Structures are given as structure tokens and as C-alpha cells.
Amino acid sequence: MKEGFDTTDCFLVDGKLALPYTYFAGRVGSKFLTTIRDEKKIMGIKCNKCNKVFVPPRQTCDVCMEDIRDNWVDVQNTGKVTNFTVVRYDDKHLPKKAPYVLAMIQLDGADTPLVHVVEGIDLDKAKIGMKVQAVFAKETTNTILDIDHFAPA
Amino acid sequence: MAHRKKNRNVGVIGVGQTKHSSHREDVNQAEMIHEAVREALDDAGLKMDDIDCLVHGNMELFEMIHQPDLWHALGTGAYGKNTFRLTTGGTTGATLFCAGDNLVASGMYDVTMVIGFEKLQEGHTTGGITNMADPLWTRSIQTGALTGTCAYDLIQEFGEERANQVAMMYRIIMDQHAGLNPKAHRAFGLEWDQMDHLIKTSARLVGELKIIDMCSQSDGACAVIMATEEKAKELSDNPVWIRDHITVHREESFTMLGYDQATVPPLTHKVAAEALFKRNGISKPADYFDVFEMYDPSSWWGVDWLRAFFLLEGDEHLKLVEEKEIAIGGKIPVNPSGGVIASNPIGATALVRPAEACLQVRGDAGPHQIPTPVNHALASGFGGTMWTVLIMLEKELGW
Numbered sequence: 001m002k003e004g005f006d007t008t009d010c011f012l013v014d015g016k017l018a019l020p021y022t023y024f025a026g027r028v029g030s031k032f033l034t035t036i037r038d039e040k041k042i043m044g045i046k047c048n049k050c051n052k053v054f055v056p057p058r059q060t061c062d063v064c065m066e067d068i069r070d071n072w073v074d075v076q077n078t079g080k081v082t083n084f085t086v087v088r089y090d091d092k093h094l095p096k097k098a099p100y101v102l103a104m105i106q107l108d109g110a111d112t113p114l115v116h117v118v119e120g121i122d123l124d125k126a127k128i129g130m131k132v133q134a135v136f137a138k139e140t141t142n143t144i145l146d147i148d149h150f151a152p153a
Numbered sequence: 154m155a156h157r158k159k160n161r162n163v164g165v166i167g168v169g170q171t172k173h174s175s176h177r178e179d180v181n182q183a184e185m186i187h188e189a190v191r192e193a194l195d196d197a198g199l200k201m202d203d204i205d206c207l208v209h210g211n212m213e214l215f216e217m218i219h220q221p222d223l224w225h226a227l228g229t230g231a232y233g234k235n236t237f238r239l240t241t242g243g244t245t246g247a248t249l250f251c252a253g254d255n256l257v258a259s260g261m262y263d264v265t266m267v268i269g270f271e272k273l274q275e276g277h278t279t280g281g282i283t284n285m286a287d288p289l290w291t292r293s294i295q296t297g298a299l300t301g302t303c304a305y306d307l308i309q310e311f312g313e314e315r316a317n318q319v320a321m322m323y324r325i326i327m328d329q330h331a332g333l334n335p336k337a338h339r340a341f342g343l344e345w346d347q348m349d350h351l352i353k354t355s356a357r358l359v360g361e362l363k364i365i366d367m368c369s370q371s372d373g374a375c376a377v378i379m380a381t382e383e384k385a386k387e388l389s390d391n392p393v394w395i396r397d398h399i400t401v402h403r404e405e406s407f408t409m410l411g412y413d414q415a416t417v418p419p420l421t422h423k424v425a426a427e428a429l430f431k432r433n434g435i436s437k438p439a440d441y442f443d444v445f446e447m448y449d450p451s452s453w454w455g456v457d458w459l460r461a462f463f464l465l466e467g468d469e470h471l472k473l474v475e476e477k478e479i480a481i482g483g484k485i486p487v488n489p490s491g492g493v494i495a496s497n498p499i500g501a502t503a504l505v506r507p508a509e510a511c512l513q514v515r516g517d518a519g520p521h522q523i524p525t526p527v528n529h530a531l532a533s534g535f536g537g538t539m540w541t542v543l544i545m546l547e548k549e550l551g552w
Contacts, residue, residue: 013288021217021276026181059184062232065201 028059028069036146040136044110046071055110056144075109077134078153082106082113086123095145101126105150116144120151156432162550163257164385164392167197167266167378168508173338173496176274177372182221183228186270186374189501190229193266193376197388201230204378206262210239210249210269211500214281229268242285243298243448244400245269246375246504247534247542253379254395263384269501270374278370278499285537298537299367301360303453308361311468317352317361319471324351324366324452324494326480331491333481333521338371338496366452366494373498375505382550393511393530394547397433401425402540421541422461422533429543430464433552439463439473439485443527444513446506448535449492459487462533462543481523489513489521503534507544514548 025033028045035041045057048071049064059069084103087094096117103126104113118132132150140146169192171177177185194200207229209222222231222238229236241248246269253267278298286292307316325348331340343351355363379385385392401421426438435441447462449455459479460470473479479487490509493502510530512518527548534542 011289015288015292017280017284019214019217019277019280023216023275024176024178024181024272026184027179028184029181058227059180060187060228062227062230065230 026059028057031072032057033142033144033146036136037140037142040077042075042077042107042134042147043072044075044107045069046073052111053109054112055107055114056112073109075107077107079105079107079110079132079150081118081126081128081130081132083128084118084126086126096149099123103132103150105132116147117149118151119149159258160260161258162382162385163254163379163395164382164389165377165395165507165511165546166264166380166385166389166392167193167199167376168511169193169196169376170336170501170505170508171373171375171498172336173371173373173498175338175369175371177272182216182218182270182272182275183225185228185272185372186225186268186376187228189270189374189376190266190268193378197378199264199378199388203388204230204234204264204266206256206265207231207234207236208239208249208252208256208265208267209236210241210245210267211271212242212245212281213240214276214284215278215499216272216276225270230266235262240500241536242540243450243499243536244402244503244534244540244542245500245536246502247398247448247506247532247544248400249504250377250395250507250532250534250544251398251400251542253377254398257379257381264378264380264388266376266378267504268374268376269498269504271498271500271502272372273370273498274372282537298450299359299362301358301362303451303457304361304366307453307457311471315471318348319456319474320366320452321348321352322477323456323474323479326474326477327449327452327455327488327492327494330481330489330521331495334490334495335520336496337491338373339369340491340495362451362453368450368493368497369495371496371498373496373501373505375498375501375508377504377508377511391515391517393514394550396545396547396552397429398542398544399425399429400540400542401428402538404538420458420461421539422458422535422543423464425541425543426462426464429545433545437464438531439465442485442529442531443525444489444510444523444530445485445487446490446510446513446530446532447487447492448503448506448533449488449494450497450535452494454535455487455492455494458533462531481521486523489518489523491521503536503542506534507532507546510544510546514546 047061131153249267331337355365
């Protein structure tokens with residue numbers, strides 16, 4: 001028996017779909033980004049019921065179901081790495097050239113970690129618990145990349 | 154088709170909706186959904202702890218999100234709960250309603266919340282819909298949700314003048330209803346003396362389907378809470394009972410592009426209505442039901458489908474419109490909410506239909522409440538490619 005399938009005279013239909021989108025960030029998400037952009041300051045939102053400070057912020061505490069949109073608190077630009085990996089491939093959608101450290105960073109004063117990039121360290125020196133601080137971007141993109149990266153503190 | 158009596162009765166005990174709108178730039182998706190969830194919980198007098206299970210749904214690809222239910226947990230209250238995601242195209246909302254009923258009726262959960270949402274302004278609707286068509290035959294030539302076939306058929310059967318007049322009457326009735334519903338997206342304030350002008354001047358999209366005939370693209374969400382008979386009686390003063398529902402669908406791409414009049418396939422709405430009403434012993438649905446919330450994507454479809462859903466003959470459905478019997482105050486009001494032409498956040502739209510029907514049964518619809526008592530309500534969902542979901546609601550148990 002012949003190996004594989006007989007594909008003689010079978011079409012492959014090449015297609016391409018454009019799916020453009022716009023994301024409405026909402027007031028809470030917008031304020032978080034504009035504060036980073038305009039004041040180089042990172043803010044969180046605190047749930048007064050469970051006392052958690054969320055960074056990134058959210059309008060509702062998903063555990064307590066409390067409306068917490070107005071409970072803004074300042075957090076530090078410094079924090080610690082709670083988990084990380086090393087991105088070793090390049091692709092168009094990635095924010096940095098590989099290899100780089102992609103990390104979960106819990107800022108001082110926050111209870112939840114933020115996903116970001118750590119630069120300025122040897123890849124084999126990255127570890128959970130290491131102290132880092134935010135380095136703000138010189139030019140704004142109105143995204144979370146207005147924090148350009150985190151560097152060892 | 155196989156169908157058994159429900160294992161236990163299920164009542165709707167909470168309903169919530171956002172104000173439907175063209176743009177909700179002030180809230181992200183989870184925040185917008187939360188508005189409907191909060192309203193449903195408040196309506197039922199419940200807290201999230203009282204909910205056993207969540208079912209979340211919307212259209213695939215419309216906001217370009219994969220697994221939206223996961224990060225919508227920030228607004229849905231899904232933390233720590235059993236959760237399902239459903240997506241069945243335009244019928245999603247109605248399928249959510251049926252799934253919630255089945256989950257409670259089965260004995261799996263006592264209290265379930267179903268949530269439908271869409272933020273159509275964030276994505277590209279036609280881009281998403283185009284994906285449903287077969288790549289080899291129709292994807293590159295179809296027109297998404299816009300079809301002119303129904304208008305053509307009505308004009309062929311009843312003549313150009315009468316068909317156009319009836320479709321525009323339907324449109325104006327819906328607009329006047331929408332004007333009474335504070336949650337409706339579009340209400341233009343159309344007047345009867347604009348009819349001829351609108352028929353002549355509204356831009357044609359496909360065939361005789363005009364821009365004024367077609368539904369909106371909306372942002373909005375809807376949440377409905379259901380409970381077992383025992384729980385519903387304990388938690389609510391006015392539960393609305395889900396008597397029965399049916400789903401019928403078929404692949405329709407070829408017939409959308411035109412068909413041989415000698416071999417017209419049966420309309421799924423008619424198949425659904427015949428089977429559902431037969432097994433419930435209802436021979437004259439237009440007499441039995443007090444209100445109908447129909448998924449009417451355009452005024453032509455709205456008119457045509459009255460005949461299928463109410464099992465009418467000849468031009469009886471046209472007369473219902475011409476005599477304004479489908480208006481609030483008429484014999485069988487259709488879409489007192491203004492319907493889908495007024496508000497269409499698609500993943501929520503087919504859930505808004507039974508939700509609005511429940512408010513009518515309770516007498517809580519507000520300015521668009523119909524003036525006569527509502528004991529029996531009908532609600533339908535529709536989606537491509539010809540899906541029908543048909544739902545019967547009752548004020549009292551013991552049918």
C-alpha cells in the first residue's frame with residue numbers, strides 16, 4: 001500500500017480574513033494608563049472588603065463582587081518577581097527581541113502581579129523573588145508599554 | 154423528535170439588561186456585563202453566593218477574543234463557580250436561556266445565571282459572520298447578515314405596493330415601541346406620514362432590503378437568573394415559569410442565494426412552531442399568547458415570520474400588521490421592547506427576547522408594558538444559517 005494520502009487534483013483554498021478591532025478600555029483601565037503616561041506613577045485599586053490591592057486595577061472585586069472603582073491607591077514603582085520565563089523565539093507580535101525575561105511582577109503595595117518584561121540582567125541570573133523597578137518609556141504608546149520594562153532594583 | 158417532560162419546573166426569578174447603545178466607550182466588556190449581572194441580582198434580591206452555576210455566551214470572533222468568558226469573570230461573578238460557555242450564532246442568547254432551563258430542570262443546579270453580551274463596535278461584524286460560510290462555495294461572495302430574499306418573496310406573493318407598505322408599517326410600529334423602552338438603542342420617532350417617503354428614499358442594501366428596515370449594531374448585555382420551582386417560590390414573589398422550548402436549524406447557504414420556488418425548504422420557524430405547539434396542545438397561537446418577543450433582524454423578516462410562528466394562512470399575517478394588532482394595545486403585541494431592529498447586541502439579543510417577555514408577564518416592563526394582563530408569552534431566537542429557538546413562558550404553573 002502507498003504511504004500517505006493521494007492528493008492528486010485536490011485544491012487548497014488560500015484565504016485571508018482581516019478582523020480589525022477596537023478595545024474600549026473603560027474608565028478604570030484608562031486612568032491606570034494615563035497616570036503612568038502623564039505622571040510616571042503606578043496606581044492600584046483596593047477592595048475594602050477583602051483588603052486586596054489590584055494591579056492592574058479592576059472596577060469590581062471578582063471575589064467579593066464589590067464595586068471598587070473609586071478606591072484608587074498609589075503603589076510603588078518597585079516590586080518583586082513572583083514568576084518568570086525566558087522568551088527564546090522572535091515573532092512580530094512580541095514586544096521585545098528574544099531572548100528576554102517575561103515576568104509576573106508584584107509591585108510593593110499591591111497584592112496581584114502584573115505581567116511585564118525584565119531587562120538588564122543575565123538570563124541565567126533571573127529568579128523568583130528578585131527585586132525590580134519600573135523604567136518608563138521615553139515616548140508614549142498609550143499602552144502598558146508606557147512602562148518600557150523593569151530593571152533590577 | 155425525542156422530547157420528554159421536564160424533570161422539575163424552572164422559574165425565571167431575575168432579569169437584568171444594560172441600556173443598549175451604539176458605543177460604550179466608558180466601560181470595558183467585563184464592566185458592561187457587570188451592569189446586567191448587578192441588575193439581575195438586584196431584581197432577584199440575591200447575592201452572587203446564591204448562584205450555583207453560570208452560562209456565558211456571545212458570537213465567536215466578533216470582538217476578536219478567544220475565551221472571553223475567562224477574563225469576563227471580573228464582571229460575571231464566575232469566580233469559584235461552575236461555568237459553561239455557549240456560542241450558537243445569533244441564537245446564542247436563546248440557547249443560553251434553554252441551557253439554563255435544562256441545567257436547573259435536570260437537577261444539576263438549583264439556581265443558574267445565564268449571561269449574553271456583545272460589543273459590536275469593538276469588532277467587525279461582517280468579518281466575523283463571513284467566517285461561517287464554506288470557503289470553497291460562498292465565503293468570498295456572500296453578504297454576511299444582509300439578505301434580500303425575504304423582501305423579494307413578499308413582493309412576489311403580495312405585490313410591490315402592499316408588501317412595501319406592510320414592511321414599513323411594521324418598521325414604524327417597532328420604532329414607536331422602541332420610543333417607550335428606555336433601554337432601546339435606536340428610536341427615531343418615526344411618524345405614519347413618513348411612510349411613503351421612507352419607502353422611496355431609504356437606501357437599498359441588498360435587493361429591496363433598505364437601511365431603515367435593518368437591525369442596529371449595538372453594545373449591550375443581558376443576564377437572567379433561573380431557579381427550581383421550590384427555590385423560585387422561596388426566593389421570588391413573581392417567578393415566570395418556563396413551560397417548554399424547541400430548537401430547529403439547518404444549513405442554508407444555498408437557499409440564501411436563491412432557490413427553485415418548486416422546492417422551497419420549510420422555514421425552520423414553522424417547523425419549530427408546529428412541533429412546539431402540537432406537543433403543548435395549542436392550535437391557535439395568536440389567540441393563546443398575550444405577547445410575543447420575536448428576534449426580528451429586519452422589518453421584512455418580522456412581517457414574514459409572523460405567519461410561520463403563529464401558524465397563519467394566506468395574508469393573515471399582513472392583516473395583523475395592517476390592522477396594528479401587533480402594536481401595544483393590539484390583539485397580540487409583538488416586541489413591545491422595540492425588538493431587534495431597535496437594539497441588537499447580538500450575543501445578548503436572543504436572551505433579551507425571553508427576558509423582556511418575562512418582564513411583560515410580571516407586569517414590570519415599565520413604559521412599554523402592554524395594557525392587558527400577560528399570562529402566556531412567546532419568545533424566539535434566530536441566527537444564521539436559519540436557526541430557530543422558540544420559548545414558551547407562563548405566569549402560572551399547571552398547564
